[in-house]
Amino acid sequence: MPMSFAAVALASVAMLGRWEAQTQPQPADWQRVPVQLDALSPPQRLGVRAELLRQNIPVIPQVVVVSDWGSYLRAIAHWSPAGRFPVLFDAGTAESRHDIARFVRAFEPARVVRWNAPDAVDLPRPREARQAVIDKTIRSAWDLDTIDNAPDLLELWAASPAFAPGIIAADAADPAWPAAVALAAGRAQPIVWVQTKGNPNGAFDPDEVELLASAIELGAQSTGMPWRALGDRVDALTICLNCPVKIRHGGDEFLATTDRLGRLADGTRWAWASQIFGTQEDAAYQAMCALFLMPKRALAFDGYPDEGAWRTYGMHGAVDSLRRFGLDVLAPAAAGGRGLVDWRMLGATPLACDLIMVNTKGMRNWFDLSPGRAYSGDVPLLDRPAIIAFIHSFSAIQPGLPATIAGRWFQRGAYAYSGAVHEPYLQAFVPPAILAERLTHAFPWAAAVRHDDGPVWKVAVFGDPLITLGPPAQRMDAPFSLPGAHDVEQRAQEHLASGRSADALWELIIAGADARAAELARAWWKDDPTRITTQVADAALLPAFHQGDALLLMRLFMRLRDAEAIEPWHLDVLWHGARFGAGALAQHDAETLLTVLRQQLRPEQLGADAVEAAEMMQRIGSVHDPVAFLRSVRTDRPQDQRLIDAAVRGMTGRR
Incomplete structure (x- = not known):
């Protein structure tokens, strides 16, 4: 690797030096970039750009929980280049509340509050009207609503290499729109509004995906920024759509949608693509995890036998790289644990790992270990949100169905996933040792898990493509409050006093107080x-x-x-x-x-x-x-x- 992540991190953290002694950090000087970007490879360049932005916007250690989408947008509108905070959506379901609890356990906030914005309005149904509300929210998150003669967002974002590392393809009427607005505001990326067929468990016909690719490329062109080659301005594509994750190919085979989009018609890649799908609350959760969480503990599970060609895809090299980087790594194979019993022991309690790498073989709903066969129901329950790299055939063929392996991981609280939509053959996957080296050397998620020197193939990527590993973002010590926000733990005590037992438990769970x-x-x-x-x-x-x-x-x-x-x-x-x-x-x-x-x-x-x-x-x-x-x-x-x-x-x- 031409430049270690440690060097990149030290250089970019230097921009934060003047803030260390201050309670209230000051806005970063976005014109000043302490890294020679041209000296980096295209994937590292993209990862460093994402890191420059992430590390230079302080984090307010408060989780805001909302229960209407008008309040969700108003909360994001309260973001600023001087500070931002995570916003999670409570849909009134056990699933959404347990996702919030997972996030809270990982984020470790000083406070969790519920908030109903006093000026929230119902989200309009027509696409154009909804797009206008979303665009206004993003401008507010960059303080452009408070500046006379404020520049256009793209004009502002063109001012620094830290901005506009990619584009977001979204449909304001698609359930994944909450991820689009959060990642546009959080990553300084323009949204390209498109329309296409729904159902992530279905399949595109080739001509249908070509129409979507053309629409996205027209949108990229409309930004006025260079986009047609890796290493230029636009190198990431976030697909916030509940569109099919696969494309029909030949007789009964499938290719990955995320490996076709982000390529020109001749197959040349111009951006590393990844997809976010699911319900509105799922989309918000996945985006907030990507923006505010950083893995601390990894699981590297070897399901392959320790022999022959399987060793190339073994986990030992990945374990070494991740430990050198500073992660705590759980590696059962180091003690001979490669089998079903070892796997099931991981799930004896909720698994407290947030980067999970597994090699195994099987089909969409089962995976073979050494020895034993596990099923999708054997996927561990997660204590915290996790990134999953799963070397396995067919695991992501229908990721919206919990009966499949990918679907079960998403149900458990995964916010990023790499897996196959068909039989890709082992060499289609990046070996774990190389993947770990990439992730610890500034490669963003969607670039780290891919080979780039082949045709469109069968490995799909999900989540924010710009997820990187790095030091935690700086947290603000200054108090921050939203008008009318209510402390969740205080609400739990009020519910207990009034005999509302179930409501009290849910407030405690959302606050991370499971015990x-x-x-x-x-x-x-x-x-x-x-x-x-x-x-x-x-x-x-x-x-x-x-x-x-x-x-x-x-x-x-x-x-x-x-x-x-x-x-x-x-x-x-x-x-x-x-x-x-x-x-x-x-x-x-x-x-x-x-x-x-x-x-x-x-x-x-x-x-x-x-x-x-x-x-x-x-x-x-x-x-x-x-x-x-x-x-x-x-x-x-x-x-x-x-x-x-x-x-x-x-x-x-x-x-």
């Missing part, structure tokens, strides 16, 4: 079980898992079951919690837990769950016959029946 939420639920069960309503059980289930309390988890799940209020993610929490928790329970409680498990086999991996439940019955010495249970399971899927039959043979000693 307190689990403690309250445990006390309520002991003192007054009627207080554990369906709503309380829904809120307290994941905190119980966080605390490793299998008995409380089982009781909460049974309350949800009895109310017929079980959601798919509840099943995952149950299985992960029971896997290592059953052995710590009294025999009666362990039997009850296993009875619940036998009744809650997950449809997408019914055979694997049945076998695991039978094995757990054997381990605890259950009074029930595991073989009889397996023979009672009914399935019309041959793959499930094969697993069950093999387990029966193993338990009975028959071939």
Whole structure:
């Protein structure tokens, strides 16, 4: 590498030197760039430009939670080149609230507040009107609404190499628009407004994706900035669209949309592209994670055998690079851990890693380890948001479906992902050692995970393409408040005083106080079980898992079951919690837990769950016959029946 990230970081941090002794940082001098950009390779140049901006806008250590999109835009409008803060959206769902909690645990704010903007207005439905509101928000985030005769945004952003590292392709009527406005304001990037077909789980016809590529290129041209080659002004393309992630190719194969977009018609790459999709709250979450979080702890999991050609894609070199960079790295293979048991142990409690690299092989919903086979339901629950690099075929073929591996990672709280939409062959992936070297030497995410010397191929990239590894952004010590904001922990106490138990738990969870939420639920069960309503059980289930309390988890799940209020993610929490928790329970409680498990086999991996439940019955010495249970399971899927039959043979000693 021509220049280490450490050198880049030291140079760019020099711009911050005059702020260190000040409580209130002053605006950066954007004309002054302490790095010779032309001396860097194009991907490093792009990464350094992104870092210059990130490190020179101080962060206000406050998380603002909103519940209407007018307030979301007004909150971003309160950003400034002198400071900004994360804004997360509470959609009233358990999923959105647990995502906020993951963010809070990673960000470690001084305060979490809820805010309803007093001047918020309903977001207009027509595209053009919505675009105008978004554009106004971005101008406000750069203080242009307070300046007489203010320049155009592009005119301002043309003033420094730190600005406009890429463009954003978005549709104001697409659910991914909240990511577009946040990343435009946060990364100083213009939005190119486009329209295309929806459904990330579908597929583009070749002519459809060519129309989208042409529209994006026209938008790039309209900025007036150089864009047609890597190393010029526009080198990143953020696709904030719920469009298909794959393109039909030949008979029954697919190419990755993110590997076609950002290339000219002749295949020459002009930008490194990545896609953000999902609900509006998903999009906001992924953008805020990219802007405000920095990985601290990595997982490097070797699912490949330590032999032959597999070693080229082993994790040992990546582990060394990441540790030299300063990350804490969890590497199970160093102690011989490459198998299913080792993988499942990672999920015994929520996984507290925010950069996760895995090599394995399999299909869209299962992956083979050495030894053993895992399924999408075996993807660990995440303690904090994470970046995932998954070397595996087909994992991202339908990333909006939780039954797929990529879909499960996104459901767990991933905010960036690299994986294949078809069978790409192993050489299509960047070896982990090289990927880690790139990430620790200023390569941005979308450039680090790609080979650039081949045709359009099958590895897709998701999340903000400009995610980089580097030192934390400077935090402001000066107090900051939004008019009318309410402290979340104070609201929790108010809800407790008024008897609104479920609301109180959710406020504690959003504040990152899972231990307190689990403690309250445990006390309520002991003192007054009627207080554990369906709503309380829904809120307290994941905190119980966080605390490793299998008995409380089982009781909460049974309350949800009895109310017929079980959601798919509840099943995952149950299985992960029971896997290592059953052995710590009294025999009666362990039997009850296993009875619940036998009744809650997950449809997408019914055979694997049945076998695991039978094995757990054997381990605890259950009074029930595991073989009889397996023979009672009914399935019309041959793959499930094969697993069950093999387990029966193993338990009975028959071939």
